[in-house]
Amino acid sequence: MTLRILVVEDDREIRSLMQSSLTVEGFEVQTAVSVSEAKAMLHIAPPDVLLLDLGLPDGDGIDLVHEVRKQHSLPVLVVSARHQEAQKIQLLDAGADDYLTKPFSVAELLARIRVSLRHRGTALDAAIKVHELDDLRVDLTLHQVQRDGETLHLTPTEFKMLARLVRSAGRVVTHRQLLSDVWGSEFTEHTHYLRLYMAQLRAKIERDPAEPRHLLTETGVGYRLATV
Amino acid sequence: MNDVAVTAFRRQPLWRWFVVALLLIGATACGYLVDHHVSLTSQAMVYVLAVVIASYTLSWKESIVCAVGAVTAFNFFFVPPRLTFQVDSQEHLIALFTMLLVALVISHLAAGMRRETESARLNAQRAGQLQKLATELASATTPDEIAVLGRAALKSEFDGQCLLALGLGGDGLTNGGELPPAMSDAMQCCMKEAAVLGPGTGRWPGLDAWYLPLGTKGQMSGAVCVAPALAGDTAGREHAQALCSLLGQALWRARLTSSMLTAQHEAQRQQVQSTFLAAISHDLRTPLAAVIGAASSLQTQHDKLSRVEQDRLLSSIVSEATYLSNVTDNTLQLVRLTSSIQVLKQDWESMEEIVGAVLARVRQRDPSRRIKSKVPEKLPLIKADPVLLAQLIGNLLDNALQYSSDAIELGVSASDHELQVCIKDRGPGIPQEQVQTLFEPFSHNDHSGQRGAGLGLAVCHAIAVAHGGSLTFRRRTGGGSTFALTLPLNKQQPQREQT
Numbered sequence: 001m002t003l004r005i006l007v008v009e010d011d012r013e014i015r016s017l018m019q020s021s022l023t024v025e026g027f028e029v030q031t032a033v034s035v036s037e038a039k040a041m042l043h044i045a046p047p048d049v050l051l052l053d054l055g056l057p058d059g060d061g062i063d064l065v066h067e068v069r070k071q072h073s074l075p076v077l078v079v080s081a082r083h084q085e086a087q088k089i090q091l092l093d094a095g096a097d098d099y100l101t102k103p104f105s106v107a108e109l110l111a112r113i114r115v116s117l118r119h120r121g122t123a124l125d126a127a128i129k130v131h132e133l134d135d136l137r138v139d140l141t142l143h144q145v146q147r148d149g150e151t152l153h154l155t156p157t158e159f160k161m162l163a164r165l166v167r168s169a170g171r172v173v174t175h176r177q178l179l180s181d182v183w184g185s186e187f188t189e190h191t192h193y194l195r196l197y198m199a200q201l202r203a204k205i206e207r208d209p210a211e212p213r214h215l216l217t218e219t220g221v222g223y224r225l226a227t228v
Numbered sequence: 229m230n231d232v233a234v235t236a237f238r239r240q241p242l243w244r245w246f247v248v249a250l251l252l253i254g255a256t257a258c259g260y261l262v263d264h265h266v267s268l269t270s271q272a273m274v275y276v277l278a279v280v281i282a283s284y285t286l287s288w289k290e291s292i293v294c295a296v297g298a299v300t301a302f303n304f305f306f307v308p309p310r311l312t313f314q315v316d317s318q319e320h321l322i323a324l325f326t327m328l329l330v331a332l333v334i335s336h337l338a339a340g341m342r343r344e345t346e347s348a349r350l351n352a353q354r355a356g357q358l359q360k361l362a363t364e365l366a367s368a369t370t371p372d373e374i375a376v377l378g379r380a381a382l383k384s385e386f387d388g389q390c391l392l393a394l395g396l397g398g399d400g401l402t403n404g405g406e407l408p409p410a411m412s413d414a415m416q417c418c419m420k421e422a423a424v425l426g427p428g429t430g431r432w433p434g435l436d437a438w439y440l441p442l443g444t445k446g447q448m449s450g451a452v453c454v455a456p457a458l459a460g461d462t463a464g465r466e467h468a469q470a471l472c473s474l475l476g477q478a479l480w481r482a483r484l485t486s487s488m489l490t491a492q493h494e495a496q497r498q499q500v501q502s503t504f505l506a507a508i509s510h511d512l513r514t515p516l517a518a519v520i521g522a523a524s525s526l527q528t529q530h531d532k533l534s535r536v537e538q539d540r541l542l543s544s545i546v547s548e549a550t551y552l553s554n555v556t557d558n559t560l561q562l563v564r565l566t567s568s569i570q571v572l573k574q575d576w577e578s579m580e581e582i583v584g585a586v587l588a589r590v591r592q593r594d595p596s597r598r599i600k601s602k603v604p605e606k607l608p609l610i611k612a613d614p615v616l617l618a619q620l621i622g623n624l625l626d627n628a629l630q631y632s633s634d635a636i637e638l639g640v641s642a643s644d645h646e647l648q649v650c651i652k653d654r655g656p657g658i659p660q661e662q663v664q665t666l667f668e669p670f671s672h673n674d675h676s677g678q679r680g681a682g683l684g685l686a687v688c689h690a691i692a693v694a695h696g697g698s699l700t701f702r703r704r705t706g707g708g709s710t711f712a713l714t715l716p717l718n719k720q721q722p723q724r725e726q727t
Contacts, residue, residue, distance in 0.1 A: 083560065085573070085615060103553050192576035192722035195609055199578060203605065210584055210603040217585040220573070220615040 003117070004028045006047040008038040008064075009079070010056050018051065021106045027113075035059040039067065046072050049113055052096070054080040054087050062087075062094055069095040075116030079104075085220050089174055092221070098171045099221070115170035115227060131166040133226060136205060136214050138166050147205060157182065158201050161194075162225075165215070170227035172218050198223065244286050248294045251278040256301050268306060272323055275302050276330060283335030295331030299324040347463065354467045357385060361471060365478040371449070374482060378442075378452070378475040385467065388437065388455030394479070395419075395450050414439045415451035422448065424469060428459035440468055442476040449479035500566075503669065504559075511555050511683065515548040522548075554626075558687045561619060562669060565690035572613040572694055576722050579607050579640055579647060582614050586621045587638075593629055601638040608642055608717055612695055620691045620699075623684040624651045624711050631655040632708065646697075647715045654708035658701065666701055688713075 005027045009015040019029045030047060032038040035058050042050075042064075050068060052061050065076055078099040080088045088099050097116045100109060119128075131138040137146040140163050145152045154162065160182045165173055176188045183193060202209040216224045255278040259271040275298040283291030303313060303324065361381045368374045371394055382390035393407060393415055407415070414435060418425045422445040425431045426438035437455035441448060452475070454468045522541040526533070533541070580603050587601060621638075628636045632655030639650045658666060667689035685699075688711075692699040697715035704710050 083564075103549070190722075192609055195576055195578040195581065199580065199606070209605070210580055210601055211587050211591075212584055216588065217581045219582060219585045219618045220613075 002026065002028045003049065004030065004045075004047040005049045005051060005113070006030045006032060006038065006041060007051045008032045008035070008056065008061070009051070009053040010034065011053075014053075018109070021109070022113075025110060033057075035061055035064050038064055042068065042072070046074060048074060049117065050074055050076045051113075052076060052078050052091075054078060054084050054091070060087055060091075062091060065091050065094045065096050075113075075119065077112055077116060089176070089221055092172065092174045093176050111228070119168070119171065128167055128169060131169050131225065131227075133214060133228075135207070138162060140166060145205070152204050154201070154204065157197060158204070161197055162201060162205075165223060165225040169225045172222050172224045174222040176222075178222060194223075244290050245293075247286065248282055248290050248297065251282050251294060252297045252301055254278065255298065256305055259302075259306055263306075269323075271306050272302055272327070275299075276327055279327060279331040280334055283331050284338040286335075288332070288335045288339060291331050291335035292328075295328045298331075299327050302327075350463070354385070354463075354470075357381060358467075358470055358474065361474055365474060368478060369482060369485065371479055371482050374475060374478045375450075378471070381471055381475075382452065382454060382468070385471070386454050386456065386464075388457075389453070390455065391453040392442075392475075393450050393452075394442075411453055415453065419448045419451050424465065426465075427457045428462065428465060433459065438465055438468060440472040442472055443480055444476065447476070447480045449476055449483065500669070508559065511559075512552065515552045515555075518548040519545050519552070555683065557619070558623070558683050561616070562683065562687045562690060565687070565694055572616070574611045574613055576609045577612045577614045577617070578609055579603070579617075579649065580605075582617050583621060583638065583640060583649070586618050586625065590622060590625045590629070593626070598629065598634070599625060599636045599638055603638075603640045604642075607640060607647065608721055610647055610715055611718055612715065616691045616694070620688045620713065621649060621651075623688050624713075627684060628653040628655065628709075634708075642717065645717050645719070647717055649713040649715075650710060651712075652704060652708065652710045654704070654706075657703055657707060657709050663701060663703075667699065 003026075005022055007015060007018050007022070007029060009018065009031070010033050015031050015033070019031060022029045027049075030041060032041055033056075035056050038050075038052070041047075052064065054060060061078075068074065068076055075098075076091075076096040078088055078091045078096045079102060080099055081102045092099060097119070098112050100112055129140050131140075135148045138144070139146075143159065145154055145159070145162065161178065164178055164181050175191050175194055178194060179188045179190060183190065187193065198215065199209070202212055202215050205214055206212045214226050216226055218224055255275045258274045262270070262274075279291065279295045279298050282294035286294070300313070304311060361377065364377050365374060368377055375392055375394055379390065379392050382392065391407065391411065393412075414425055414432065417432075418439040418441045421431070422441050422443075423429075423431060424438060424440050426435045427433055429438070432439075436457065437453050438457040440452045440454065442450040442452060452468070452472050458464070522545045526538060526541050530538070583601065583603055587599065590599065591597070625636070625638065628651055632653040634654040637650070637652040639652075641648050641650075667685050669683055669686035689699045692713055692715070695715055697713065700712050700714070702710040702712065
């Protein structure tokens with residue numbers, strides 16, 4: 001079955017570039033130039049992935065994300081220019097799955113789409129329970145974290161934090177989401193907790209905490225657990 | 229309040245009359261004490277003394293009463309026949325008249341002296357106030373500060389209602405709306421005529437206050453209303469004029485300074501704009517030319533080019549376009565940082581994380597891992613905008629990779645009050661003549677055939693300054709450069725959650 005992607009982008013060049021490079025990869029690509037057009041198309045035939053550009057002529061897309069999340073579980077990828085951090089984070093917190101910063105390469109775009117589709121594919125069966133990459137293995141069912149086969153001892157908070165990232169492996173988790181899921185919704189402004197616990201977690205998991213392999217920083221946005 | 233004032237007003241003359249009575253009683257008592265030892269003349273002298281004291285210390289009214297009282301008492305108690313008002317000989321009558329005359333003359337002289345002393349004291353006080361105001365005005369820079377000082381000076385000198393309004397001659401007063409129309413009209417008029425209005429000036433003498441202009445004709449900055457205003461109080465009016473002239477000069481000076489600053493800013497802005505345009509035309513056009521050249525070559529000569537050549541053109545398009553994107557980012561960031569629009573999104577950040585994220589990006593250009601990073605554990609957190617700091621460190625590392633081919637050291641260290649990030653390379657270094665202008669945007673455009681570095685460093689510097697820190701450059705002994713970013717540390721580090 002061909003996967004359908006809806007690209008919402010007002011710039012003609014970027015739209016046609018995305019269309020051709022995604023078509024080459026075997027996706028069926030639909031395009032919309034505004035939030036209202038995208039809403040109409042979502043209503044008629046929901047796609048499998050939504051690529052949403054920030055700064056569309058008729059709105060910043062936040063209500064589109066809200067509407068999509070009300071009815072569909074399809075992955076939403078936000079495409080933003082740099083310096084649009086605040087809007088980008090707002091959309092991620094509203095339920096968008098991931099983001100791409102312009103200018104991006106086609107390879108990056110495809111990788112992000114693959115990650116988001118993998119999550120949606122498994123979301124229907126069961127959430128991710130085991131994460132494995134290089135020397136790291138995390139088993140959420142067994143509450144077990146291993147590096148090179150050796151079991152690591154994590155504090156309950158460290159484990160909760162890691163587990164939250166494992167459940168969204170490969171995708172960005174915003175500071176707000178992480179704080180609210182690990183500490184509770186009243187702690188969403190306590191970003192310093194993240195800095196302190198992330199340093200502890202990296203010290204245990206990473207070979208070189210100063211240049212992490214697994215727990216990646218998305219500067220100003222959040223964290224991402226590497227999957228490749 | 230009012231009752232107290234009224235009683236005080238009434239009590240004052242009573243107290244004076246009491247002094248008069250006391251002097252007379254005292255003189256009479258003295259006269260009796262020495263009655264059998266001295267002559268009548270000496271007794272008269274005692275009364276003269278009392279009259280002299282009264283006329284020296286009290287006003288002319290009391291001194292005359294005292295003189296008449298002294299003559300009467302002397303006549304009654306001592307001039308024979310005693311205890312009657314009869315006067316025996318003509319000689320005694322002359323004594324009485326003389327005493328009255330002495331009282332009047334001394335009273336007149338003393339009053340004059342008192343007036344002079346009082347006016348000397350007032351003059352000294354006013355001179356002191358003028359001097360104080362002049363000193364205070366020297367450090368005031370804005371019209372509002374000057375107005376505050378002016379109001380305080382007027383209030384301390386004049387008891388009535390004193391008002392100060394700022395404004396230019398033609399276009400009304402800035403706080404004119406709060407003034408009664410008559411007052412506002414008078415102020416406007418005195419500004420227009422550049423002259424004092426009110427009692428004793430010959431202009432609008434019917435007013436109950438003086439209206440003085442702040443400034444001279446053509447350099448008007450406002451007006452002042454001073455009360456109480458007495459037609460005869462020339463010294464008071466002159467003092468008010470002196471105060472107003474000081475204030476007027478200060479206001480005019482403030483206006484000149486501010487318009488000079490505006491002109492300077494404008495000139496600076498235009499200069500920045502023109503260097504910006506020159507630099508943009510260079511920094512953007514060159515890579516654009518490369519992109520267009522490569523792309524059009526692929527378009528028109530596609531079949532004639534070998535596979536290798538096609539790949540080379542394609543990768544040149546990608547790298548030139550990436551460079552263009554960096555220049556655009558830096559240009560935008562510089563504009564944001566230098567035009568006060570930027571509000572830093574500061575949060576508690578870990579320098580280790582920021583450096584880690586920058587390295588993750590820069591390593592793509594550093595496959596041989598020339599960057600050696602040394603980041604100690606458990607660095608204190610900093611309040612900062614992580615995206616900006618990442619851009620700063622990224623720019624410095626990009627430059628180092630571009631200009632040197634040896635190892636690059638990246639070190640972070642912390643002291644009690646600051647955090648330092650050092651980036652050291654062994655590149656050709658910066659020529660001495662460029663060190664001064666290193667962090668100025670577009671200061672050394674492409675004399676070397678290399679490009680973009682000037683703008684990147686200007687952005688880095690602006691980011692450091694926006695964080696209350698600094699970015700410094702040092703030449704390394706043995707060749708190469710050291711860039712040091714220093715950021716202030718908050719004494720209060722955030723607390724972990726209570727568990």
